[in-house]
Amino acid sequence: MATAEVASHEGHHHPTGIMRWLTTTNHKDIGTLYLCFSLTMFLIGGFMALVVRAELFQPGLQIVDPHFFNQMTTMHALIMVFGAIMPGFVGFANWMIPMMVGAPDMALPRLNNWSFWILPFAFTMLLSSLFVPGGGPAAGWTLYAPLTIQGGMSVDMTIFAIHMMGISSILGAINIIVTIFNMRAPGMSLMKMPLFVWTWLITAFLLIAVMPVLAGAVTMLLTDRHFGTAFFDPAGGGDPVMFQHIFWFFGHPEVYIMILPAFGIISEIIPTFSRKPLFGYTTMVLATACIAFLSFVVWAHHMFTVGMPLAGELFFMYSTMLIAVPTGVKVFNWVSTMWRGALTFETPMLFAVAVVFLFTIGGFSGLMLAITPADFQYHDTYFVVAHFHYVLFSGAAMAMMGGAYYWLPKWTGHMYDEKLGKIHFWLTTIFFNVTFFPQHFLGLAGMPRRIPDYALQFTEFNVISSLGAFGLGLSQLLFVYIIVKCVRSGVRATDEVWERPRGLEWTVPSPAPYHTFETPPKVI
């Protein structure tokens, strides 16, 4: 009977073809749109990274000129941060949060449609800035004034694109908060919610708190550029360092916006393949909240070298070091979840274990960076580049890959190709480390980041890093192939997919019907 109802719904209300996707208000459709968009941006941003690595393969300038090199590093970061990682997690949220809390859809479906459809326009604007006179933005994704004041019209296009992305993120965040607070099934108390829902709830609050701050910073930049203000121009009484304070007040919570949902995904995967409940659920929730709170009081550790007073440096050093405590709790809890479980290592679990392992390397280098005197040596070198790729690639991006393998059978109704999935995992993990591990050494040896050419003593590790990068980039084509193959065909997935996983999403059929939980489930 349920099936008949679903069919009649689709027949009556839903346009087909392109109009289905343009007008859809269904959380699963919109989730799919977000995920496809994220994957597309991941490939475009990855291609730009390969331009960078190709130029750095050898000392000397071979492929691009320094100005275009700067455009590539800037665009790579903007696209990966705002185009790949953030929308990727929103895609997961759209698909999974209603199913996890037993809701029929997101609370604000039309808003949901709009939050997504802003994005393609924002990124068309951002990408087309590469073709205007003067080329794309080249001042780094941090858009530091006064360098951004010098840029051409591409900077203005970037600013407007960031405004649009910000609106999209804020609307998406509002939708998630409203859904979680109002649409939970009877009996689903807050402390019964899956951890992925918790991490997203906290992330959504972070988004609402800091996206307007970024919008403010770039608006001030815009008025400095065109309307005669001097917020960041010392000649007019402004202050270039103020831009950095405002930017990083957004930027540090942004880091957690990109990693907390990843923690959530990992916390879903590990218990399933350990066949054990998540260890220390309550402390996991508290640790997440604690990390989110601390993220607002650590921002200036990104700018220790700007010349702060000693008291300021000490405060930001101590507060940053404190973050190691709740983050440590999370890692300990994941390991304890695995402890004395009955472990199997399907592709999602491989990714989850690798994320815990590799993210922790990024966490430790983060702790090293927090030590202010040592940071003076690491700051703006390849050590930092290595650090944040361990956090953002082997943390955020690989968690999303694991999450994709974990839920693809639920989304498509087919099992993905396990063998290819494992090959993709090993290629990604190995090439990731070949690419980024040597960058720690480059940074310590003295190679600054964001340079198109380098002194000869940096050659060896750069060659290795570039070779790794091309392997890493090509491996992701396999990921695309596996997804396409899984959507089109494959062994039929059972409703549970895995061995007795916890969570409401496994109680609905695979593939999940267009409408789920139209009558709310009862949670005991």
Added chain:
Amino acid sequence: MLTHLRKVVLLGGATLFAMTGRAGAAWDLNLPPPVSPIGQEILELHNLILLICLIIFFVVFGFMFYSIWAHRKSRGSTAAQFSHSNSLELVWTIIPFFILIGMAIPSTATLINMEDTSKADLTVKVTGYQWKWHYEYQKHGVGFYSTLSTPRAQIEGKAPKGEHYLLEVDNPLVLPTDRKVRFLFTANDVIHSWWVPKFGTKKDAIPGYINESWTLIEKPGTYRGQCTELCGKDHGFMPVVVEAKTPEEFDAWLTGQKSAAAKPDTAAAEWTNDRLMAEGGQVYSKCAGCHGVDGGGTPGGFPAIAGSSIVTGPVDRHIDVVMNGRSGTSMQAFKDQLTDVEVASVITYQRNAFGNDIGDAVLPSQISALR
């Protein structure tokens, strides 16, 4: 997995060898050996923190990999169902806290020492420009610009790269050993950052700000570093080179510089068009980084000199742009960076080279009249 890694490393190594033709390969894994007390303190701090991190890492992941090995379903492991332990969770919240305090104590001590710029023997003001450094020995009336001296041919791969490729300058900063040197950092256009790894000194040079830092060099020698804050197109091409001399040698050098600075300019000499053109061609190398060796400009906001409306237009406007720059662009004011002779000759050169052929000339006396 390992063989794969090894293959990549070997392939990389082979490529390098063929490419650079150097006998030895640099495989430095840690911070370079410091030559200042602060550098030494930072290195020790870095090693200590790294060691603590590694120990924790091996303990935690020792547990994880033991679990991966022992608690596999395929080995017949059955899942326990415990889900929390208040005491254990409390313990691993509190222990890290104390470890962090242990790290914070030496870090604080080093930081306080780093920020103490008092009782300096010498003060040098460092100003960042796109894309060069200016050094000024305060109270000694000595100052000069320091620009990358690696020839373009080496960068473009038309000549073999020298030993100090990209880490060499025309005028290195000369400093005394065994004396406390205080640096004042500022910038003229955008934010730069001055770094010499072996000193452990890195500080941003920010327009409108004066930042402080200090060093005490323990060994004579040449020390190299780079700008570490993205400052536009040639950010990768503004190295820092410091030549550390013994105090006696340094004093002699400084005295020599002072007398050189006092010598009258040769601007009064006879300036023919040919001499201006020859001199201007030399000076133009400072413009070529952006405006192109052939005057053709660089895509991305660096206009061509050839056929430019400013260069082929009224001479006053041309002089104004060169001397005062254009705000909001990377074209900086060269008034203080070039002598009258250099300004006059480079303008003459630009107006008559690259097919511009305006036919007029600017004399050094015209420029000095404008100052």
